[in-house]
Amino acid sequence: MPAGSLRILQVLRAPVGGLFRHVADLTRELSSREHQVGIVVDTLANDAQTEDILKALEAHAALGIHRFPMPRLFGKGDLTTPFAVARLARQLDIDVIHGHGAKGGFYARLALYGRIRAKAFYTPHGGVLHYPASAYSGRLFHRIERALMGKTSAILFESAYAERTYSALIGHPSCRTAIVHNGLRPEEFEPVAAPSDAADFVFVGELRSLKGIFPLVEALATLPEARLVMAGDGPDRPALEARIDELGLSQRVRLVGSRPARHVFAMGRCVIVPSLAESLPYIVLEAAAAQLPVIATNVGGIPEIFGPAAPRLVPPGDAVALAGAMQGFLDGRAQANADMRQLLARVEAGFSLRHMADSIETLYRAA
Structure with a gap:
């Protein structure tokens, strides 16, 4: 591995939409800079189209594409997948684990309870921000967010609006934050x-x-x-x-x-x-x-x-x-x-x- 390169694990649920487009572009660009990248996605939402999309990324994902169950709301996978991600991070000797969206962000930071050496980053991409505090699911997601703050090296917001919304719903982050706008090829x-x-x-x-x-x-x-x-x-x-x-x-x-x-x-x-x-x-x-x-x-x-x-x-x-x-x-x-x-x-x-x-x-x- 070239000196100075990082071993990075990108974690997200469904490989569709703007969130996946962001992860795919970031993976290709980091790979071109000689970093080693792996991707973790859901096994529950895959179809022929998503498999084709992921296959196109294989050449840029030197650490592989890995699949674990990630239920959209709450389910059995929420109890097993964080441990699986932690084991994978240890096996791959990961430096950076970056969660995208609500579920990807949860798993990336919960994995650190498995005593891995990686630093955890999180980009909400809307995700948890779409759950209102008036709903039980929203209050639960927000409570989990606050509990995971101590495991987070930095939260990357794709807009100043997302940062303001996060602070209003969950509280001002105690970890480092940055606004990183999406970019085009x-x-x-x-x-x-x-x-x-x-x-x-x-x-x-x-x-x-x-x-x-x-x-x-x-x-x-x-x-x-x-x-x-x-x-x-x-x-x-x-x-x-x-x-x-x-x-x-x-x-x-x-x-x-x-x-x-x-x-x-x-x-x-x-x-x-x-x-x-x-x-x-x-x-x-x-x-x-x-x-x-x-x-x-x-x-x-x-x-x-x-x-x-x-x-x-x-x-x-x-x-x-x-x-x-x-x-x-x-x-x-x-x-x-x-x-x-x-x-x-x-x-x-x-x-x-x-x-x-x-x-x-x-x-x-x-x-």
């Missing part, structure tokens, strides 16, 4: 060109109410002839299809299923992110890097991406305001392109994979 800054028959707007995300899909189609209903492509799948797809029919939008809304974001960007001229809650969504960064205008809601860490342009963000759940922003794009393409250039410059300057990995690597070495 260099090739993601290549522009995506839309064909002449492209739709006016595109949405990419999970089809569930939290993503603002219902205010989105309600806003579209007030814009004559505007067309929308929606990519993704999720539990609220049947209800969404019913609402589209009810609004008479079947000829103007196209549901294309789950597809890579850049493929979908080529189907439209403006990306809509109408979420009711977020932390620091990759889709906003990806759309800006692809050089498409972005209309987004003022939630979570999205204002941190927009910076000085944050005042033009739309209130969440407000179909009228969303329709106004969409009409503004249709009526003012020159201004929309100027806004896009401003956002692109901000994302290029502060949201690169290299910057993200530099910050995380520095924290690892400091511990």
